[in-house]
Amino acid sequence: MKLKICHLYPDVLNLYGDGGNIRCLTQRLRWRGIDSEVVKMPIGSGESLVDCDLVFIGGGQDFEQQVLLDDLHRGRDRELRAAVEDGMTVLAICGGYQMLGNYYETHDGQRCDFIGALDLYTVGAKKRMIGNYLFRCDESLGGMTVVGFENHSGKTRLGSGVAPLGTVIRGFGNNGEDGTEGARYKNVFGCYCHGPMLPKNPAFADLLLSTALARRYGAAELAPLDDALERMAHDQMVKRLGGDV
Ligand code: GLN
Numbered sequence: 001m002k003l004k005i006c007h008l009y010p011d012v013l014n015l016y017g018d019g020g021n022i023r024c025l026t027q028r029l030r031w032r033g034i035d036s037e038v039v040k041m042p043i044g045s046g047e048s049l050v051d052c053d054l055v056f057i058g059g060g061q062d063f064e065q066q067v068l069l070d071d072l073h074r075g076r077d078r079e080l081r082a083a084v085e086d087g088m089t090v091l092a093i094c095g096g097y098q099m100l101g102n103y104y105e106t107h108d109g110q111r112c113d114f115i116g117a118l119d120l121y122t123v124g125a126k127k128r129m130i131g132n133y134l135f136r137c138d139e140s141l142g143g144m145t146v147v148g149f150e151n152h153s154g155k156t157r158l159g160s161g162v163a164p165l166g167t168v169i170r171g172f173g174n175n176g177e178d179g180t181e182g183a184r185y186k187n188v189f190g191c192y193c194h195g196p197m198l199p200k201n202p203a204f205a206d207l208l209l210s211t212a213l214a215r216r217y218g219a220a221e222l223a224p225l226d227d228a229l230e231r232m233a234h235d236q237m238v239k240r241l242g243g244d245v
Contacts, residue, residue, distance in 0.1 A: 002035035003212055006052040008076075009060075011042035012068050013096050016149060018058030020196035021091065024205050025054070032223050034213075043071040049079050053212040054089045057096030059194060062106050062124070062153070065095050069112060072099070077115040084117040089212040090188040093197065097182070097190035098122045098154055107153055118185050119159030128153045133171020133192075134241040135181040137204070138163065144203045145169070145245075147237035148193030158183055165191050170241040187211050200237065202230040 007022055026036045041047050049055060060068075080100070084090060090100070098104045100120075104112045107124035130151045137144050146166065155175035158164060164174070165182025173181030173192065182191030189208065191197075198205040206222050213220030235245040 001213065001217060002037065003029060003053040003209070003216065004037045004039065004051060006049055006055045007038060007040045008049075008055055008057045009042060009068055009096070010040045010058070012064040013058040013060040013099075015059040015061075015094070016151070016194035017196045018056075018093055018194060021058075021093075021198045021205075022056055024196065024198040025056075025209060028202070028205055028209060028225065031225055043068055049083050049088070052083070052088065053216050054091070054208060055080075055083065057090070057092040057099065059094030059096055061095070062104075062110070062112075065099065065104060065112055066110070068099075072115065073113075080115055081117045084186060084188050087187050087215050089208055089215065090190075091197075091208055092188070092190040093194060094150070094152055094192050097192065098156065100188065100190055101156070104154055118183055118188060118190060119161035120156055120183055121159075122154035122156045124153040125155050126153075129172035129176050129192075131171055132237065132241060133173070133181075134169040134238060134243050135166040135171070135173060135191075136169055137166040138184065141165075141184070141207060142203070144201075144207075145234075145238055145243060146191075146193060146197070146201045146204055147234055147241065148195040148197050148201070150192040151194065152192055156183075161185065165189060169243050187215065200230060200233045202227045202234070
C-alpha cells in the first residue's frame, strides 16, 4: 500500500509549522509499514493532482493569498473542485481553508475570488482572532477534541452545503460568533488549526489517513500506534484550555 500526498502551494501557504502535518502523516504511515510519496506543488507547478490521495494546504497571510490567485485561476481551481467532488481527502488550514471557499474579502475591502469547492465565504475583521484554541469534532467524526493555534482576521460563514467540522470549546473558530469551527464536505476537512495541527491530534491524523486509504484500497483498518506522548501533549493543552479529557 502507498499514499501519494500533495503539498499544495508550500512556497506561499505554510505558516506556524503547517508543513509538520505532512511529516506527521508520512511518519504515521511509515510506523505501519505503509509507503508514501510527497509531491510539492508550488506556484507554477504543472503537475496534476489527479492521482493524489491526499492534498494538504496550509495557511498564509492576505498577501500570499493574493500572490497565488493568478496561478489558482489558471486551472488549479477546476482541478481542485473536481478532486473534491471525486472524494479526494483534503486538509486545508486557515488561508488554505479560506481558499477552498467562494471568496475572501479583506478587512480593507480587497476581494480575492477563490474556487468555490466549499460553500463558504470569509470576510476580514479589524480585530484578529488569535490564540490557542480547542474544539470538538462532530459526532459523525467520533466527537474527538482538537487543540491548536489560530490567528486570522477572516470570519468564515458556512453555506447550507457544508457542515461545520466541530464546535468551539475555547477560542474563536470560524467567526467567533456562531460557535462553529471549520468545515466538512465529502472528504475535505478545513479549519483554522495551526500548530501544526496533526502531531498533537493523532486521532485526527488517523482519520485523514483512513479516509484516504479507504478511497484508494477499500475499507482500511489502521493498526494502532503507541500514541502515549502525543496524547499527553494533547491532553495537557485540553486541560490548559479548560476542557475535559
Ligand atoms: N489571511 C487570512 C486571515 O488573516 C489567513 C491567515 C492565516 O492563514 N493564518 O484571515
